[in-house]
Amino acid sequence: xxxxxxxxxxxxxxxxxxxxxxxxxxxxxxxxxxxxxxxxxxxxxxxxxxxxxxxxxxxxxxxxxxxxxxxxxxxxx
Numbered sequence: 254x255x256x257x258x259x260x261x262x263x264x265x266x267x268x269x270x271x272x273x274x275x276x277x278x279x280x281x282x283x284x285x286x287x288x289x290x291x292x293x294x295x296x297x298x299x300x301x302x303x304x305x306x307x308x309x310x311x312x313x314x315x316x317x318x319x320x321x322x323x324x325x326x327x328x329x330x
C-alpha cells in the first residue's frame with residue numbers, strides 16, 4: 254500500500270513539475286517575442302503549405318508527372 258501511495262505521489266509530482274515547466278516556458282516565449290520575424294515566417298510557411306495542399310491533390314499526385322520545373326524553383330528558399 255505504501256508503494257502505491259508513493260508511486261501516485263511521484264506521478265502527481267511529475268505532472269505538476271512538467272506543467273509548471275511548460276507554463277513558464279510559454280510565458281517566457283511570449284515575453285521575448287518582440288520581433289515579428291518568426292511570426293511572419295510561420296505565416297509564410299503556412300500559406301505555402303496550404304497552397305501546395307490545394308495544388309497537389311491525391312489525384313493530381315498519383316496521375317500527374319510530378320512537379321513542374323517552375324514549381325521546383327518557386328518552392329526553394
